[in-house]
Amino acid sequence: xxxxxxxxxxxxxxxxxxxxxxxxxxxxxxxxxxxxxxxxxxxxxxxxxxxxxxxxxxxxxxxxxxxxxxxxxxxxxxxxxxxxxxxxxxxxxxxxxxxxxxxxxxxxxxxxxxxxxxxxxxxxxxxxxxxxxxxxxxxxxx
Amino acid sequence: xxxxxxxxxxxxxxxxxxxxxxxxxxxxxxxxxxxxxxxxxxxxxxxxxxxxxxxxxxxxxxxxxxxxxxxxxxxxxxxxxxxxxxxxxxxxxxxxxxxxxxxxxxxxxxxxxxxxxxxxxxxxxxxxxxxxxxxxxxxxxxxxxxxxxxxxxxxxxxxxxxxxxxxxxxxxxxxxxxxxxxxxxxxxxxxxxxxxxxxxxxxxxxxxxxxxxxxxxxxxxxxxxxxxxxxxxxxxxxxxxxxxxxxxxxxxxxxxxxxxxxxxxxxxxxxxxxxxxxxxxxxxxxxxxxxxxxxxxxxxxxxxxxxxxxxxxxxxxxxxxxxxxxxxxxxxxxxxxxxxxxxxxxxxxxxxxxxxxxxxxxxxxxxxxxxxxxxxxxxxxxxxxxxxxxxx
Ligand SMILES: [Zn+2]
Numbered sequence: 001x002x003x004x005x006x007x008x009x010x011x012x013x014x015x016x017x018x019x020x021x022x023x024x025x026x027x028x029x030x031x032x033x034x035x036x037x038x039x040x041x042x043x044x045x046x047x048x049x050x051x052x053x054x055x056x057x058x059x060x061x062x063x064x065x066x067x068x069x070x071x072x073x074x075x076x077x078x079x080x081x082x083x084x085x086x087x088x089x090x091x092x093x094x095x096x097x098x099x100x101x102x103x104x105x106x107x108x109x110x111x112x113x114x115x116x117x118x119x120x121x122x123x124x125x126x127x128x129x130x131x132x133x134x135x136x137x138x139x140x141x142x
Numbered sequence: 143x144x145x146x147x148x149x150x151x152x153x154x155x156x157x158x159x160x161x162x163x164x165x166x167x168x169x170x171x172x173x174x175x176x177x178x179x180x181x182x183x184x185x186x187x188x189x190x191x192x193x194x195x196x197x198x199x200x201x202x203x204x205x206x207x208x209x210x211x212x213x214x215x216x217x218x219x220x221x222x223x224x225x226x227x228x229x230x231x232x233x234x235x236x237x238x239x240x241x242x243x244x245x246x247x248x249x250x251x252x253x254x255x256x257x258x259x260x261x262x263x264x265x266x267x268x269x270x271x272x273x274x275x276x277x278x279x280x281x282x283x284x285x286x287x288x289x290x291x292x293x294x295x296x297x298x299x300x301x302x303x304x305x306x307x308x309x310x311x312x313x314x315x316x317x318x319x320x321x322x323x324x325x326x327x328x329x330x331x332x333x334x335x336x337x338x339x340x341x342x343x344x345x346x347x348x349x350x351x352x353x354x355x356x357x358x359x360x361x362x363x364x365x366x367x368x369x370x371x372x373x374x375x376x377x378x379x380x381x382x383x384x385x386x387x388x389x390x391x392x393x394x395x396x397x398x399x400x401x402x403x404x405x406x407x408x409x410x411x412x413x414x415x416x417x418x419x420x421x422x423x424x425x426x427x428x429x430x431x432x433x434x435x436x437x438x439x440x441x442x443x444x445x446x447x448x449x450x451x452x453x454x455x456x457x458x459x460x461x462x463x464x465x466x467x468x469x470x471x472x473x474x475x476x477x478x479x480x481x482x483x484x485x486x487x488x489x490x491x492x493x494x495x496x497x498x499x500x501x502x503x504x505x506x507x508x509x510x511x512x513x514x515x516x517x518x519x520x521x522x523x524x525x526x527x528x529x530x531x532x533x534x
Contacts, residue, residue, distance in 0.1 A: 008278045010285035042286050042404050068308070068409060070300035071353035072291055078278060080291045085353075088292050090301060090403070100404050104290050110353075115308045127277060132289055 005127040007079035015043045018057040023131040028062045028121045030099070031055040039096045062121030063138065064091040067100055071110045085110060091119055091135055104134045112137075147390075147424055153240040154378035154385035155532070156250075157186025157371035158496045163335050163487035166261040167365035174367030175205035175256035176213055182369035183214075187382045188250055190214040193371070195242050195251030199225035199235045200490070203263040205256050205367075220247045228265075229438055230393065232491030232521035234528035237391035239372045249374050255492040256367030264363055265294065283402045295440060296360060298403065300352035302524060303443035305409035307354060309458065312446065314354055316461030318345035320442035321358045321484060323470055328481025330508040335362045336485040359442040364487035368496055386502045389425035389516075389533050392417040395526030406525045410458075413527035414451035414520075425531040427516060429453045432531075434501045434511050435475050436494040436519040439482040444523030445469065449477075452518070471511065479509050495519045495530070502534040 012020045022029030031040040033047035034054040046053055069089035075081045087105040092098065105119060118138035123131045159181025161167070161174050175198070183190055193216055196207045207222045221242040225231045232255070239251040259265060280288040292298070306312045322342055328334035340358065348358040378385035395413035396406060403409070422428055429452055437448045446460035454475050455463035463469075469477035480486040480497035487493060498517040500506045514534075521528040 005277050007291075008280045008288045010289050011279040011281040012285070013281065016285060042283060042402055048405060068301045068305040070297050070304060070355075071350065072297060073350040073353060074296075075291060075293070077288065077291060077293045080293075083291070085350075086291055088290055088297055088301070088352075098407055102287050102290060102292060102402070102404065126289060130289075134290075 007126065008077060009126045009130045015045055019043055020130060022057060022059070023123055023133050026123050026131070027059045028133050029057040030060050030093070030095070032058040039093070039099045041099060041101055060093055060095050064093040064119055064135065066090070066105065066113055066115065066117040066119060067092045069105065069113055087113065089113070089135070101133070105136070106134050107136045107140055147426070149240060149244040149391070150389050150424060150426070151387040152375055153243040153372045154375055154387045155370050155499045156373040156378050156381045156383065156385060157182040157184070157188065158369070158499050159185055160333070160368040160489070160493065160496060161366050163333055163364050163366040165335070165363070165365060167258055171203070171256050171258055171262065172205045172209055172213065174258070174365070175210050175254050175369070178256060178367035178369040179210060179214060179252055179254050182254070182371045183252065185383065186250070186371040186373065188371065191217045192250045193252045194219055195221040195239060195248035197223045197225065197235050197239055197251065197253045198255055199227050199231035200255065200257065201226065201228050201265070203257050203259070205254070210254065221251070228522070229440060229491050230522035230526055230528050232438065232495065232528065233391065233519055233530045234393035234521060236370065236372065236388070236495065236530060237393060237528065240388045240391060243372060243374050249377055251372045252369060253372065254367060254369035255490050257490065258365045259488055260363040261365050286402060286404070296355055297352045298524065299441045299443055300355045301403065302409050302412070302447070303354050303441075306443065306447065309410050310461070312461040314346065314356065315342060316446060316464055317355070317359050317442040318342045319464045320439070320445045320469070321345050323464070324439065324478040324482045324484045327471065327479050327509065328485035331480050331486055334481040334486040335364060336481070355441055355443065361440045361483035361488040362485065364489060366487055366489045366493070368489045368492040370492070370496065370499065383503050384534060386499050387533050389427070389531040390421050391528070391530045392421045393526070393528040397525065403525065412447050412451050412523060413525060414448050414529070417527070417529060418452045421529055421531060427531060432475065432516050432518045433514040434479060434498060434517045435477045436498040436517060437477050438491050438494065438520045438523050438527065439478055439484050440488065440523070442484065445477055448520060448523055449475070476511050479506065479511060491521045498532055502532055
């Protein structure tokens with residue numbers, strides 16, 4: 001474990017492990033219903049659209065648009081107080097209307113953000129075990 | 143379609159009590175809970191031995207029912223519950239007490255909430271491990287939010303508020319109007335923590351916490367305890383104060399979870415849109431019959447959202463409605479007549495319910511809204527929440 005990393009990290013469970021394994025492999029993977037094709041995030045044992053229980057991890061494009069965001073100026077979590085201001089945003093992924101994931105938008109002046117702002121995923125390591133999916137302005141390159 | 147009215151007016155608030163509100167109570171949470179509870183029991187003209195139901199709610203920061211029941215020396219209890227939950231459960235815990243009464247289980251139920259919300263365990267400061275053992279690990283839904291720096295409600299509501307601004311043109315000045323109005327109400331309230339008037343300029347000059355929400359958009363971390371006694375209607379009439387009946391209640395919304403918001407379809411359509419019609423229907427009232435609204439106001443935006451989704455104003459019109467004086471004491475629907483969680487203090491919503499009761503009793507002093515006969519009280523304000531309709 002890299003000693004420098006003090007921010008909170010995810011503790012995967014049986015439903016979410018595939019998501020975090022994907023991030024470690026630099027792929028954004030979202031559960032998809034085998035019956036009706038609906039993407040499901042956060043991960044769950046059932047498809048909320050048809051209640052089927054057969055879901056597969058599928059790599060998605062990692063492209064999306066900002067649906068809503070806050071600029072955090074007062075950070076209380078370990079490791080975050082020295083990073084303010086930072087952006088926490090819901091990104092609506094390109095694969096499905098309403099398929100949203102909470103993350104950060106980095107490499108971007110917060111004042112440039114707007115509804116529908118185009119972003120794409122990249123990954124940052126959070127210590128030696130976990131990588132987090134974060135988003136950058138589309139076209140900024142990997 | 144609105145369900146049976148089996149619970150309408152079967153229970154009434156007969157007693158209320160609260161401690162002083164401060165930043166540092168200097169006493170334990172149990173002491174606050176006991177002080178408020180005894181005041182409420184005596185306000186109802188009862189003794190602790192009359193209480194046969196006890197409930198509280200909290201997020202690991204509350205006084206346990208076990209401890210409070212023992213300290214009060216309760217003799218026989220038919221229903222109790224330590225609800226694990228936050229603001230959603232303020233009105234919901236009272237509703238659970240009403241159900242215990244309506245089903246015949248209980249005759250006099252105590253509901254309390256006490257916390258050292260400033261000097262003790264502060265909300266929004268997630269209790270995380272870490273340190274020598276490495277970075278804190280976050281299980282459950284929080285694994286998809288906390289590692290990104292999302293620590294609590296102010297960011298959650300900031301995300302909802304931002305979407306409202308995008309879709310309806312709501313502004314930070316609209317949020318400011320809520321803060322200014324409720325502070326004006328707190329000036330009339332000797333109990334309130336914040337009693338100095340503020341202006342819109344003060345609001346606009348206050349620092350960002352989670353933009354678009356500023357410091358003055360946030361409620362007051364508080365040490366205090368509040369309690370109410372709910373009594374069966376036939377045991378509520380010959381008490382020291384006029385009974386305040388619970389006409390209807392609900393805890394709900396779209397999917398029973400306030401977090402995560404990931405699957406929530408429309409950030410601008412919040413819990414009142416789901417529970418409002420049934421709530422008013424079961425009470426035999428419509429929204430226009432409500433005289434005062436004790437809306438849960440942990441953040442200014444929640445007031446605007448709830449006004450719209452209960453139907454006090456049109457969708458998207460909450461900002462202009464507030465700016466036009468709609469929630470002022472003399473407005474269409476007075477909101478937060480005690481100063482609310484924003485200025486009176488934050489006892490996880492229960493203090494707002496106490497204000498609604500005092501308004502309907504007609505003993506709110508300088509704050510009294512003349513002729514108030516019905517009230518709406520709410521808990522939380524996101525995709526889920528709870529609400530009560532009360533009448534005198
Ligand atoms: Zn499906």
